[in-house]
Amino acid sequence: MIYSVWNQAARLYDYYEDGTPDARANAPAPRHLGRVDTLGHTPDEAAWPLPFGARRTGSGPTAKGRVARRRGGAAPAALSGFEVPTPLVALAAIWALTFYVWRDRR
16 A cells, blocks of 8 residues: 655655555545534544554645555654543643642642
8 A cells, every 4th residue: 555644844755665465445444533513624634554563655736546654753763653632641741740839848
């Protein structure tokens, strides 16, 4: 399967291949979108996550295959498969701030 990931710096699509057969006709509904309560999703939210085994095969001006996004955004390659939900990060930040203030007052 061919995946296209938008490369903003180069203003081109980077092409990746993962070795699985092309499944355009029987693509399942994207589970990562969930229920839409707002007007829509950003391209990064709507795009398929790039499979772990995909390797870069080139780049070009148009998308080929399935449009995807890199896992983890701008995270280093070693952490590219690690995604943390935003509410969890916010909860951890609130907990850390509360602990810091509590400890400082003692």
